Each structure stands twice: as C-alpha cells, then as structure tokens.
Amino acid sequence: MKTLKKIALATTLAAIATSALAHRQWILPSTSILSGEDQWISVEAAISNNLYFPNHHAIALDNITVLGPSGQALEKHSAAQGKIRSTFELQLEANGSYRIFSGRSGMFASWEEDGERKRKRGTAEEFAAMDLASMDKLQLRENASRVETIVTSGAPSEIAVSGKGLEFEFKTHPNDLFTGESASFRVLLNGKPTAGVEVTVVQGNDRFRNEAGDLTFVSGEDGLVEIEWPQAGRYWINASANIAGADFHGIPLKRSASYTLTVEVLPD
Amino acid sequence: MKDRTLKILATLSLPSVAGLHAGQLTTSIEIPRLDVAEYHRPYVAAWIESEERQLVANLAVWYDTEMADREGETWLKDLRQWWRKGGRSLELPVDGVTGPTKPVGTHELSIDLDQTAMAERRTGEYYFVVEASREVGGxxxxxxxxxxxxxxxxxxxxxxxRELGKVTLNISE
Incomplete structure (x- = not known):
C-alpha cells in the first residue's frame, strides 16, 4: 500500500515536471503603458496551453513579486489564487517602470531502484543529504526560471540587470515596442552576454489561429537578438539555455535556465 | 514626482541660432463629423519631428482638461506616438501648448516658431505631425x-x- 502511494506521488511529480515544460507560463498585465496620475492595472498569472487564456494551472501568488521603479515592493490588491489562474490589482503611484515576476528554481533526480524508475524533486540540501553516488542510472537536473512582465506609468525607467540566471538586458525598453520597428534585447546568463541561446516568440491569441506561427531567434555575438514584430498585439517571449559542464558533488548535473517575458506591441 | 525642469525646457523661449528667424507656422486641422452611435471629441497632438523622427517641438495637445482629478490625462497614452516621443516626459499642463478638446470643424493655429525649440535648430528635413485618438473610436x-x-x-x-480631415501647413517668415 505504502509503495503504491509512493509510486503515485512519483508519477505526479514527473507529470508536473513535464507539464511545466510543455505549457506556457505567463504574467499578463491589463495594459502596459499608462498616463495620468494614480493608475491601476489588473494582472493575471497562469500556466496554460494557449496565450493568454487560463486553462491549466495558476502561478502561485506567493511566488510573484512586484517591484516599483525605485525597487520597492508593491502590495497586491484584491489578490486571489484560483485553480487555473492567479489575479491581483496594482496601484501605480510613482512614474516609471514596474517589474512583475515569478522566479522558480528546483532540482530533479531520477534513478532506478529494484528495476523501477524513481523520481524526486527537491532542494539542493535534500539532494546533498542523499547517497547519490550509490544510486543506479542516476540523472540529476536543475532548472531556474523567471517569468516576467513590465509596465510603465509616465516616462519609463531603466530595467536593471540582476546578474543572476538567464535574463534580458533591454537595449529597447519593453514598453516601447511598435510595429515597423525592431527591438533589441541582449541575452545574459549570470550577467554575461551569451551567444547561441534560442529565443521563441509567439503572438497571443494562438487559439484563433491554425498555426501558432512561432518565431525562433538565436542570440548572436554579444548575446543580441533583434526581433521584428509581424503585427501589433501581445507577445510571449521565451529564452531557454542548457548549461554544459555542471556537476553536483561530483555527479554530472544537467542545468537549464529560462526567461519568459510578456510584452505588448503597438501599431505604428 | 515628475521632473519640473522638463516643463521649463519645453516652454522657455529660446534665442535663435545666428540670427536665423524660425518663422511663423500656421496650420488648419479638420476634425471630421462622424456618424457613430457614441461620439467623443478626439484627443489631438501636433508637433514637429526631426528627420530622425525625434520630437523637436510640441505645438498643440488637445485633451479633456475638465475632468475631476485630472482623469483626462489617463487617455493621453492613446496618442501613442506623441506619448512615447515626448508626452510622457512632460509636466502637464503646458502653457501655450495644452488645451481642451475641440469640436467637429476646422481649427486654425498660428505659432511663432521663435518661441519653440525650432529656434535653435538647424535648417534641413523635418516633419509636421498630427495625431488624433478618439475614445471608443480610432x-x-x-x-x-x-x-x-x-x-x-x-x-x-x-x-x-477617418479621425482627421484635411490638415494644412504653412510656414513663412
């Protein structure tokens, strides 16, 4: 009985790990450019198959941080975490750019025990406490992801680089995107410009198209990608990188990192 | 919260370069009559852009200045190009530039360019730009x-x- 329960749990964990890769995570603001004093926006956060329609899982509210232009944390008003989406409202009192993001990292292990495939998700401390070296056909993975959107009230302010994980340095401000113009973002991994990172761009409302029409870009020298917007609308941008040569206490570790951003592109 | 110096820069009359007379700009902007169920007067901005399409001088911005708590400013962002090029860094209202929305009809404006940032610009290619945006409209x-x-x-x-009719431009000494 106990074994069965364990297997069931392991299967669930595997399903979560896979679905997190197969579905799209997003944080969507009701609008991204505002004028006037004392403006409010609403925000939805979800993991779904379609952009931007909740149909799978909510992104946990506790994982979402909102930072104002001077880096201060903002209160989430009317916050609720539902089954398929989280939602809240924000009061934008100061002029400048606001970051709304969810950061997640985790380690996963899979191995064989008595001919059975086992899986575990946990923290680095938990894995360090295990006797990894003795485990059969062990595979270790680590993923760090950040899902973000940015909104601006009044004049935009600079979006600072964190120097951690995969992120963009915004050569073009993410709230200054128009059709007929291209946007330039620099892919950084732990603060360093990184070439060869695949960046996928998908326009919202894919539910109403037979072909999603994903655009794929690869960061060039200096980590730069230049994106031309085929149409005005909301866009989901995802950069993913595998980091070679990592190990965890001597065990090879498959490390990956991703950065996901939702932007609005306005008609010229 | 907003930078006051920007307002001062925008409204200050500047001396012309090497005695160059910037000239007098006159324009007529037609707001057409539209057969729609719900009509609101459009927000309109007129400005001069450099060859590189950077905003050089704000000439006019017509928006709802009458609403309580300056709520009319909420929709200024819908003048998308004006907002990104300069509107968003202005302290409103701006004397001699901002004013209330205008009714259907042709509106004449006459501006002494010596009183604008054109006074210190070099001769060359420029654009006169008019942008209109209407609530629940286009x-x-x-x-x-x-x-x-x-x-x-x-x-x-x-x-x-649709949102604008005939727009004329005349610049003379």
Whole structure:
C-alpha cells in the first residue's frame, strides 16, 4: 500500500515536471503603458496551453513579486489564487517602470531502484543529504526560471540587470515596442552576454489561429537578438539555455535556465 | 514626482541660432463629423519631428482638461506616438501648448516658431505631425514632410481617412 502511494506521488511529480515544460507560463498585465496620475492595472498569472487564456494551472501568488521603479515592493490588491489562474490589482503611484515576476528554481533526480524508475524533486540540501553516488542510472537536473512582465506609468525607467540566471538586458525598453520597428534585447546568463541561446516568440491569441506561427531567434555575438514584430498585439517571449559542464558533488548535473517575458506591441 | 525642469525646457523661449528667424507656422486641422452611435471629441497632438523622427517641438495637445482629478490625462497614452516621443516626459499642463478638446470643424493655429525649440535648430528635413485618438473610436496619424530653410516659405497638406480631415501647413517668415 505504502509503495503504491509512493509510486503515485512519483508519477505526479514527473507529470508536473513535464507539464511545466510543455505549457506556457505567463504574467499578463491589463495594459502596459499608462498616463495620468494614480493608475491601476489588473494582472493575471497562469500556466496554460494557449496565450493568454487560463486553462491549466495558476502561478502561485506567493511566488510573484512586484517591484516599483525605485525597487520597492508593491502590495497586491484584491489578490486571489484560483485553480487555473492567479489575479491581483496594482496601484501605480510613482512614474516609471514596474517589474512583475515569478522566479522558480528546483532540482530533479531520477534513478532506478529494484528495476523501477524513481523520481524526486527537491532542494539542493535534500539532494546533498542523499547517497547519490550509490544510486543506479542516476540523472540529476536543475532548472531556474523567471517569468516576467513590465509596465510603465509616465516616462519609463531603466530595467536593471540582476546578474543572476538567464535574463534580458533591454537595449529597447519593453514598453516601447511598435510595429515597423525592431527591438533589441541582449541575452545574459549570470550577467554575461551569451551567444547561441534560442529565443521563441509567439503572438497571443494562438487559439484563433491554425498555426501558432512561432518565431525562433538565436542570440548572436554579444548575446543580441533583434526581433521584428509581424503585427501589433501581445507577445510571449521565451529564452531557454542548457548549461554544459555542471556537476553536483561530483555527479554530472544537467542545468537549464529560462526567461519568459510578456510584452505588448503597438501599431505604428 | 515628475521632473519640473522638463516643463521649463519645453516652454522657455529660446534665442535663435545666428540670427536665423524660425518663422511663423500656421496650420488648419479638420476634425471630421462622424456618424457613430457614441461620439467623443478626439484627443489631438501636433508637433514637429526631426528627420530622425525625434520630437523637436510640441505645438498643440488637445485633451479633456475638465475632468475631476485630472482623469483626462489617463487617455493621453492613446496618442501613442506623441506619448512615447515626448508626452510622457512632460509636466502637464503646458502653457501655450495644452488645451481642451475641440469640436467637429476646422481649427486654425498660428505659432511663432521663435518661441519653440525650432529656434535653435538647424535648417534641413523635418516633419509636421498630427495625431488624433478618439475614445471608443480610432486613431490616425498624419505626417507632412517639409524642408526648412533660412527664409522659410512653404506649404504642405495631408488628408486623413477617418479621425482627421484635411490638415494644412504653412510656414513663412
């Protein structure tokens, strides 16, 4: 009985790990450019198959941080975490750019025990406490992801680089995107410009198209990608990188990192 | 919260470069009559852009200045190009530039360019730009290119398709 329960749990964990890769995570603001004093926006956060329609899982509210232009944390008003989406409202009192993001990292292990495939998700401390070296056909993975959107009230302010994980340095401000113009973002991994990172761009409302029409870009020298917007609308941008040569206490570790951003592109 | 110096820069009258007379700009902007169920007067902005399409001088911004708590400013962002090019860094209202929305009809404006940032610009290619955006309606932007010379004497015009009618430009000494 106990074994069965364990297997069931392991299967669930595997399903979560896979679905997190197969579905799209997003944080969507009701609008991204505002004028006037004392403006409010609403925000939805979800993991779904379609952009931007909740149909799978909510992104946990506790994982979402909102930072104002001077880096201060903002209160989430009317916050609720539902089954398929989280939602809240924000009061934008100061002029400048606001970051709304969810950061997640985790380690996963899979191995064989008595001919059975086992899986575990946990923290680095938990894995360090295990006797990894003795485990059969062990595979270790680590993923760090950040899902973000940015909104601006009044004049935009600079979006600072964190120097951690995969992120963009915004050569073009993410709230200054128009059709007929291209946007330039620099892919950084732990603060360093990184070439060869695949960046996928998908326009919202894919539910109403037979072909999603994903655009794929690869960061060039200096980590730069230049994106031309085929149409005005909301866009989901995802950069993913595998980091070679990592190990965890001597065990090879498959490390990956991703950065996901939702932007609005306005008609010229 | 907003930078007050920007307002001062925008409204200060600047001396002309090497005695160049910037000239007098006159324009007529037609707001067409539209057969729609719900009509609101459009927000309109008129400005001069450099060849690189950077905003050089704000000439007029018509928006709902009458609403309580300055709520009319909420929709200024819908003048998308004006907002990104300069509107968003202005302290409103701006004397001699901002004013209330205008009714259907042709509106004349006359501006002494010596009183604008054009006074310290070099001669060359410029654009006269008019953008209109209407609540629960559409948006339209017209650009009239002009060659600005030392003793300017030029005319231009453009015709809108929906949100704007005929727009004329005249710059003379």
């Amino acid at each position: 948006r339209e932007l017209l650009r009239i290119p002009f060659q600005w010379t030392e003793n300017p004497s030029l005319q231009g015009e453009a015709n809108g398709e």
